[in-house]
Amino acid sequence: MFVTGDGGPRLAADAGAYLQTLLLAMTGYGVASCPQGLLSFYADTVRDRLGVGEGKLLVGISFGYADENAPVIRVATGRAALEDHHIPHLESAPKALVTATRSLCRCLGADSTPDLLPATAAGADARPGTRGRFCAR
Known part of the structure; x- marks a missing residue:
């Protein structure tokens, strides 16, 4: 998600609300997703690969269809009370x-x-x- 301008806290709130809605919609359509804020540290690489000319990279989203048979799906960890x-x-x-x-x-x-x-x-x-x-x- 690239943004332009300096919206400050309002921009962060709007972007967060949009991101949450997008992630929930993806889940509703059976698409697994994972927001990745760390991707912003690689903004120049992402910008070059996607051909984005301007804007600040706030967050990226990995998405796709989950492999329900993948062994990692069955990993269970205990929880402390x-x-x-x-x-x-x-x-x-x-x-x-x-x-x-x-x-x-x-x-x-x-x-x-x-x-x-x-x-x-x-x-x-x-x-x-x-x-x-x-x-x-």
């Missing part, structure tokens, strides 16, 4: 953020609002340094 790597610190967050988070939890159908107390005080997992869950389900 969210609480193993993320500790929310809502007790020090601005009040507006806490209110918004509680509202989001309610919208998502959570049974309770975010736990702002350390897990030990909330009666949850007593591991040192852990916190209660963000939204209880």
Whole structure:
């Protein structure tokens, strides 16, 4: 995706919205895709190969039909539990953020609002340094 001019943050927002819509549309038509921001480091090479005369290269997109039989498709990796790597610190967050988070939890159908107390005080997992869950389900 080449762009001209200096649109600043608006250009980035517009380009991002367009890119997301394009990627979703491609998926809808069964075309696999992968945005590649690193391609912008090779703008001159891309410009020469494609015959593009002007503009700044923001991002490239690799796309095609996925080979569902490729061995890499079956690679599975484990996932760490969210609480193993993320500790929310809502007790020090601005009040507006806490209110918004509680509202989001309610919208998502959570049974309770975010736990702002350390897990030990909330009666949850007593591991040192852990916190209660963000939204209880």
